[in-house]
């Protein structure tokens with residue numbers, strides 16, 4: 001079973017240090033909850049973990065190997081659900097999910113899309129176009145991507161935004177089942193998501209200690 005590790009990570013956004021000296025280690029079945037005030041870098045860390053951006057310093061390791069050495073293998077092992085993921089207004093919920101499912105090359109994307117919607121309690125909106133979905137339903141369609149195929153690592157950016165209490169509980173149940181099967185999850189949240197024995201990483205503990213000017217090359 002793989003494990004996921006970050007060592008001494010520094011994240012830059014527009015030449016500003018968002019966090020530095022950040023390390024974590026996640027074992028099979030583990031959960032890492034990212035907390036911290038607005039702007040502390042939770043989304044930035046998740047994007048970095050997903051391989052969408054690169055760390056300025058430090059490295060990410062998947063199963064002991066630097067992810068930079070085998071980025072495709074790593075990307076195939078994770079599912080990232082961002083908090084600003086758009087839902088295409090003209091496509092139905094099942095078409096949206098089937099197009100996601102089709103990207104992994106496994107058979108029957110439409111069948112898997114319908115099953116994923118069922119698991120998220122969304123069968124009744126399967127054939128509605130995206131433009132008719134409520135904010136919470138859009139969020140749940142995005143989260144249904146987690147149920148399209150088994151992958152070991154889930155990266156979830158504020159997944160509870162716009163969800164009602166019942167949907168939050170359903171998500172917690174899916175996460176618990178994923179972890180029981182040896183999966184891992186990293187989740188940023190401002191609200192309580194009921195996870196068993198999570199590690200908590202407070203991003204404000206890693207806020208920049210370097211002066212921004214040092215990196216911008218613009219000393220005062």
Ligand SMILES: Nc1ncnc2c1ncn2[C@@H]1O[C@H](COP(=O)(O)OP(=O)(O)OP(=O)(O)O)[C@@H](O)[C@H]1O
Pocket residue numbers: 013014018036037038039040041042043044045203
């Ligand atoms: N595309 C970008 N370009 C430049 N700076 C950015 C960009 N996106 C975010 N930032 C900056 O990076 C810092 C961290 O932002 P990030 O969105 O990671 O924080 P967060 O902890 O997820 O915040 P929130 O709780 O508000 O979602 C902020 O100072 C933000 O202004």
